[in-house]
Amino acid sequence: MLIDINAYVGHWPFMQLKYNTCEALGQRMDRFGVDVSLISNLNGIFYKNTQSANKELYEEIKASKRYRDRFVPFAVINPIYAGWQYDLEECVRKFGMKGIRVYPKYHDYEINDPSLIELVKKARDMNLPVAFNYKMVDSRQRSWMDIDYVAYTPRPEWTLKNIFPIIKEVPDARYMILNVTNSMQLNEADAALFNKANVLMDTSGRTLTDMGSLLKTQGKERFAFGTHSPILDYLTGMLRIEALRENEADAATKELLRSGNAKKFLGL
Amino acid sequence: MNIDRRKFVSRSFAGAAGILAGSHLKGLSAPGRLTAKQEEALSSKPEKYDLMREVMKYRKIDAHAHIYFADNSPREQLDFGERLGIEKQVISRYLSIMPGTPEQFREYNDLTIKAIKKYPDHLLGGFVLNPAYKKESLEEIKRCTDAGMIGPGELYYQVKINDPLYYPIIEKLIELKMIIFSHAECQLGVGGYRMKYNGYKEPNTSIPEDFVDIARRYPEGIFQYAHIGGGGDWEYMCKTLQHSPNVYVDTSGSNNAENMIDFAVELLGEDRLFFASDNSYHQSIGKILASNLTEAQKKKVFFDNYNNLLKKGGRNVD
Amino acid sequence: MKDVMKYRKIDAYGNAYADDKLAAGQIAYADRLGIERLILSVPVAKQMGKTPVEFKAYNDLVILAVKRYPHRLAGQLTLHPAYLKESLEEIKRCTGEGMTGMKLYNQFKINDPVVYPVIEQFIHYKMIIHVHGESQLGVGGYRMKYDVDNTPAISVPEDFMDIAKRYPEAMFQYAHIGGGGDWEYACKSFRGYPNIYVDTGGSNNDENMVDFAVENLGEDRVFFGCDSSFYQGVGKVLASGLTEIQKRKIFFDNYNNILKRSGCGLG
Numbered sequence: 035m036l037i038d039i040n041a042y043v044g045h046w047p048f049m050q051l052k053y054n055t056c057e058a059l060g061q062r063m064d065r066f067g068v069d070v071s072l073i074s075n076l077n078g079i080f081y082k083n084t085q086s087a088n089k090e091l092y093e094e095i096k097a098s099k100r101y102r103d104r105f106v107p108f109a110v111i112n113p114i115y116a117g118w119q120y121d122l123e124e125c126v127r128k129f130g131m132k133g134i135r136v137y138p139k140y141h142d143y144e145i146n147d148p149s150l151i152e153l154v155k156k157a158r159d160m161n162l163p164v165a166f167n168y169k170m171v172d173s174r175q176r177s178w179m180d181i182d183y184v185a186y187t188p189r190p191e192w193t194l195k196n197i198f199p200i201i202k203e204v205p206d207a208r209y210m211i212l213n214v215t216n217s218m219q220l221n222e223a224d225a226a227l228f229n230k231a232n233v234l235m236d237t238s239g240r241t242l243t244d245m246g247s248l249l250k251t252q253g254k255e256r257f258a259f260g261t262h263s264p265i266l267d268y269l270t271g272m273l274r275i276e277a278l279r280e281n282e283a284d285a286a287t288k289e290l291l292r293s294g295n296a297k298k299f300l301g302l
Numbered sequence: 303m304n305i306d307r308r309k310f311v312s313r314s315f316a317g318a319a320g321i322l323a324g325s326h327l328k329g330l331s332a333p334g335r336l337t338a339k340q341e342e343a344l345s346s347k348p349e350k351y352d353l354m355r356e357v358m359k360y361r362k363i364d365a366h367a368h369i370y371f372a373d374n375s376p377r378e379q380l381d382f383g384e385r386l387g388i389e390k391q392v393i394s395r396y397l398s399i400m401p402g403t404p405e406q407f408r409e410y411n412d413l414t415i416k417a418i419k420k421y422p423d424h425l426l427g428g429f430v431l432n433p434a435y436k437k438e439s440l441e442e443i444k445r446c447t448d449a450g451m452i453g454p455g456e457l458y459y460q461v462k463i464n465d466p467l468y469y470p471i472i473e474k475l476i477e478l479k480m481i482i483f484s485h486a487e488c489q490l491g492v493g494g495y496r497m498k499y500n501g502y503k504e505p506n507t508s509i510p511e512d513f514v515d516i517a518r519r520y521p522e523g524i525f526q527y528a529h530i531g532g533g534g535d536w537e538y539m540c541k542t543l544q545h546s547p548n549v550y551v552d553t554s555g556s557n558n559a560e561n562m563i564d565f566a567v568e569l570l571g572e573d574r575l576f577f578a579s580d581n582s583y584h585q586s587i588g589k590i591l592a593s594n595l596t597e598a599q600k601k602k603v604f605f606d607n608y609n610n611l612l613k614k615g616g617r618n619v620d
Numbered sequence: 621m622k623d624v625m626k627y628r629k630i631d632a633y634g635n636a637y638a639d640d641k642l643a644a645g646q647i648a649y650a651d652r653l654g655i656e657r658l659i660l661s662v663p664v665a666k667q668m669g670k671t672p673v674e675f676k677a678y679n680d681l682v683i684l685a686v687k688r689y690p691h692r693l694a695g696q697l698t699l700h701p702a703y704l705k706e707s708l709e710e711i712k713r714c715t716g717e718g719m720t721g722m723k724l725y726n727q728f729k730i731n732d733p734v735v736y737p738v739i740e741q742f743i744h745y746k747m748i749i750h751v752h753g754e755s756q757l758g759v760g761g762y763r764m765k766y767d768v769d770n771t772p773a774i775s776v777p778e779d780f781m782d783i784a785k786r787y788p789e790a791m792f793q794y795a796h797i798g799g800g801g802d803w804e805y806a807c808k809s810f811r812g813y814p815n816i817y818v819d820t821g822g823s824n825n826d827e828n829m830v831d832f833a834v835e836n837l838g839e840d841r842v843f844f845g846c847d848s849s850f851y852q853g854v855g856k857v858l859a860s861g862l863t864e865i866q867k868r869k870i871f872f873d874n875y876n877n878i879l880k881r882s883g884c885g886l887g
């Protein structure tokens with residue numbers, strides 16, 4: 035069984051995306067043998083009021099039983115925008131959403147903003163995972179209207195160091211770290227904390243080159259299949275798992291990566 | 303949500319194409335509930351997809367890879383080649399941000415020569431040079447060709463590809479029927495492209511317009527525009543290079559944007575793409591297999607397109 | 621136009637004019653668009669009503685305007701909460717002249733303790749407190765890294781929430797959700813505050829704004845208002861997806877119900 039823990043529907047305002055509806059993503063899943071996808075609505079990155087995006091996703095999924103069975107929706111929440119506490123309740127209770135996606139850079143707040151801390155604590159208390167990602171697109175191909183964290187400039191892209199402060203602040207919450215595309219280095223003390231935290235990373239990010247070693251250093255429970263679809267191609271995240279040799283990951287470990295870790299982490 | 307395998311039977315998307323056609327045009331507006339009949343018309347759960355079988359199905363020449371002054375190189379590169387069924391890799395040791403003196407490029411090429419001598423079945427060599435040193439560069443072309451290299455490796459930041467300094471080098475490479483291969487970028491604030499955004503890059507970085515320029519000057523030259531997945535704006539690249547039939551692109555780079563390969567084939571045609579990794583091996587294969595290219599097209603991109611050009615100089619691999 | 625004329629209308633946000641021609645123009649617009657009654661407040665400016673002499677003059681202006689068209693206009697008084705004694709006297713004088721509420725601008729934020737005694741008066745009179753509100757990056761304490769150098773005491777949605785919680789028996793009107801600010805932010809802010817009302821006034825007539833307000837605040841807490849942008853004022857309500865009954869509430873009943881509480885309702 036395959037569960038994709040990092041997929042989207044919706045629009046990227048600077049470039050046309052393919053396969054960005056439930057229907058098109060579903061066909062992608064069928065073609066490549068993926069049973070279930072965790073999805074959120076990209077529009078929530080760009081709408082000031084993210085709840086409109088969550089509602090769109092809810093309405094789209096509601097349209098078909100196939101969607102309801104095959105998609106697990108995540109809510110996009112901006113904790114510095116009015117009414118997010120109500121929105122979160124609505125997303126969970128009414129829309130059946132199973133986790134939260136946050137975008138500090140796009141929504142323009144710091145990783146240690148008190149509002150984010152409040153949100154993460156609330157998520158912890160509601161037993162919901164909170165997903166952060168390194169970035170949405172490569173900064174070198176960014177549109178002139180996109181955020182200006184640019185690789186190799188004085189305001190570089192994020193690394194794990196930029197995300198870690200929130201984990202340190204609320205160490206007992208559940209975290210997803212997605213599209214791991216830059217350094218995973220932390221200082222020794224932070225690395226020890228990070229290793230203890232309840233974290234699930236997806237396999238879509240370019241930093242995950244030597245998966246065999248990462249499974250040893252991070253632990254085989256900390257990764258799960260993810261595509262970052264439809265922004266990244268549908269297969270590379272899968273190839274990072276399937277191309278592992280027997281001595282790097284046995285059949286049981288591969289099953290953990292394909293779906294076991296995701297099921298356990300999300301309580302599916 | 304209850305994940306129960308039985309439930310997936312009859313919960314598939316295959317065959318549903320068209321039912322909601324056009325819904326993407328309306329953003330995410332709810333397409334409306336499907337009728338019971340529509341729901342029923344849908345076929346069974348997803349078939350298992352054997353990714354590694356697909357990977358191994360195609361012969362592959364990696365038209366852009368590198369080796370390094372490091373203990374695990376080229377062992378690591380060869381290991382990925384074996385893991386992912388890459389028959390040959392065209393390797394070079396590019397000149398980074400450095401003056402690129404004759405001493406430097408000779409030393410770098412020596413590394414490559416050593417590697418191709420040691421692994422002749424898997425590695426093809428590309429040489430580097432710096433056209434600012436005309437005499438030494440021409441001598442280096444001879445030395446490296448004699449050592450069995452197939453052409454230039456990734457030429458770098460030192461001089462723009464359309465700089466007159468390159469003319470004698472390019473003329474020599476045309477004479478030798480070699481592929482003229484250069485690093486390129488396409489980013490706001492780099493190499494003269496919209497410089498109000500400072501990309502903090504080398505001023506002589508080649509950009510798509512530079513390739514258009516030099517390709518027009520040398521229509522008999524065969525140019526390889528490096529890594530459309532190298533982080534730049536690949537839509538811009540492909541649109542710029544569309545009408546330069548003697549510019550080929552390699553698909554390498556750490557970026558594996560969905561639809562990039564389809565877009566490139568749509569604009570450049572199926573003959574002007576080379577499969578390549580630039581050492582991002584997983585992405586290099588994932589992006590092509592995930593594309594909508596036909597099997598014949600994939601074959602071309604993975605192997606034939608590059609090999610056909612090598613044939614011109616008698617350097618093909620089979 | 622048939623649709624326009626179908627609804628009785630109270631404009632919850634009108635402006636008072638001293639000039640005869642301007643006043644006549646305003647009435648002409650009201651005639652053209654079937655607006656029965658305009659609730660006047662004094663013109664707003666970056667600086668206004670600094671002293672008792674000034675705010676009394678503003679209120680005289682409103683009194684004069686209403687006297688000119690007593691069947692079409694009703695007035696709201698203004699004051700300066702720093703001059704408590706004079707302000708309380710002015711409340712007495714103006715309500716005596718038939719005024720039906722108060723409009724506050726930006727001398728103080730609405731939740732500043734200096735405003736408390738004034739608010740308490742209006743609880744007593746059962747009249748609504750209409751306050752200039754904004755919701756813009758860099759204004760009034762909201763995300764000041766984007767400072768646009770506006771008056772610091774402008775009330776933002778959070779200020780309304782604060783004061784509405786302190787005085788649940790008072791009625792507050794957050795002025796003009798179409799006034800240029802982020803109306804999604806404002807409406808979402810007031811969702812759990814039943815004593816905060818909004819008017820739809822302002823020159824912005826974004827599609828879906830009125831629907832969004834009703835969805836978040838309910839159909840009873842939204843007033844039709846123009847703030848002198850008459851076409852937009854009527855257009856945005858008619859273009860909404862509200863039912864005829866809801867439109868009737870927005871155009872007329874909701875505000876009239878507020879007026880009724882102080883015995884000033886229209887028949």
Ligand SMILES: [Zn+2]
Nearest residue numbers: 456485486528
């Ligand atoms: Zn390069």
